[in-house]
Amino acid sequence: MQSNSDPRIINPVELRVENISKSFGAFKALHDVSLTVSLGKVTALVGPNGAGKTTLFHVIGGNLAPDTGKVILNGTDVTGLPPYKIARRHVGRLFQDVRVFPALTVAENISVSFLHRSDYSLMTTIAWWRREARERDRRERAMKWLEFVGLADKADEPAGELSYGQQKLLALARIVALRPAILLLDEPTAALSPAMTKKMVALIKQLVAEQKLTTALIEHNMGVVRELADYIYFLHEGTVHTHGTQKEVLENPAVRELYMGLSGGMAI
Ligand SMILES: Nc1ncnc2c1ncn2[C@@H]1O[C@H](COP(=O)(O)OP(=O)(O)OP(=O)(O)O)[C@@H](O)[C@H]1O
Numbered sequence: 428m429q430s431n432s433d434p435r436i437i438n439p440v441e442l443r444v445e446n447i448s449k450s451f452g453a454f455k456a457l458h459d460v461s462l463t464v465s466l467g468k469v470t471a472l473v474g475p476n477g478a479g480k481t482t483l484f485h486v487i488g489g490n491l492a493p494d495t496g497k498v499i500l501n502g503t504d505v506t507g508l509p510p511y512k513i514a515r516r517h518v519g520r521l522f523q524d525v526r527v528f529p530a531l532t533v534a535e536n537i538s539v540s541f542l543h544r545s546d547y548s549l550m551t552t553i554a555w556w557r558r559e560a561r562e563r564d565r566r567e568r569a570m571k572w573l574e575f576v577g578l579a580d581k582a583d584e585p586a587g588e589l590s591y592g593q594q595k596l597l598a599l600a601r602i603v604a605l606r607p608a609i610l611l612l613d614e615p616t617a618a619l620s621p622a623m624t625k626k627m628v629a630l631i632k633q634l635v636a637e638q639k640l641t642t643a644l645i646e647h648n649m650g651v652v653r654e655l656a657d658y659i660y661f662l663h664e665g666t667v668h669t670h671g672t673q674k675e676v677l678e679n680p681a682v683r684e685l686y687m688g689l690s691g692g693m694a695i
């Protein structure tokens with residue numbers, strides 16, 4: 428865990444998007460979306476399938492350029508920067524589809540990210556590696572985060588042999604090992620068992636509490652949203668339909684109607 432005496436600790440960062448629109452051909456996936464992900468809080472993005480939630484993360488993460496609007500990190504306009512430059516600004520992203528290197532061991536999946544570390548300059552990487560090598564062994568650092576997610580005993584197994592849920596925990600460990608200030612979590616509990624869901628929720632809670640991570644959480648499981656969210660945006664057909672506290676959004680009759688109507692009776 429980070430501590431305040433750690434010189435590399437990253438201060439919490441606020442994330443704002445302003446008037447983002449994004450079309451695919453004639454289809455408007457996002458239309459004039461503005462929202463704030465507040466410092467050290469969990470902000471949930473909820474809404475039916477196809478509402479534009481992941482598209483918004485693609486825009487924030489630099490994978491997609493918006494047609495209009497701005498992405499602002501701590502007051503700086505970062506719109507259109509490529510993903511590695513966004514990552515360098517301490518943004519960690521857990522993708523909707525699990526992304527681990529199946530042929531590498533579980534520990535290597537983490538330590539390899541220390542080498543690449545969101546920077547493509549070879550000289551910078553070598554210089555960084557030398558500095559890091561003096562400070563601490565990479566494996567030791569990887570092990571710390573594997574212990575955090577409960578996968579230390581699997582460190583030397585190929586990541587491809589982990590269960591789906593364990594791969595998701597590994598993906599989380601790899602992200603937090605890079606010490607983000609902002610987390611973008613796209614359905615972290617999707618397709619997880621109830622036990623794994625509980626574990627993932629507990630880990631996210633711990634990260635937010637101990638490291639004051641500013642977190643944007645896309646989630647369909649309303650139990651998870653109720654456990655984690657400080658603030659909620661309900662997206663519908665590419666726009667922010669409603670936003671507010673849990674009570675204001677989840678008990679809003681229009682939201683319930685739209686979500687249940689469009690999500691096949693999802694209980695909220
Ligand atoms: N590259 C693309 N080309 C064309 N259409 C796209 C593209 N990416 C997304 N879309 C469309 O944009 C809409 C929003 O997709 P998006 O993935 O953002 O939804 P979502 O809210 O994340 O949904 P889910 O809850 O199912 O993950 C969908 O109708 C999708 O089909």
Ligand SMILES: [Mg+2]
Pocket residue numbers: 480481482523
């Ligand atoms: Mg999505």
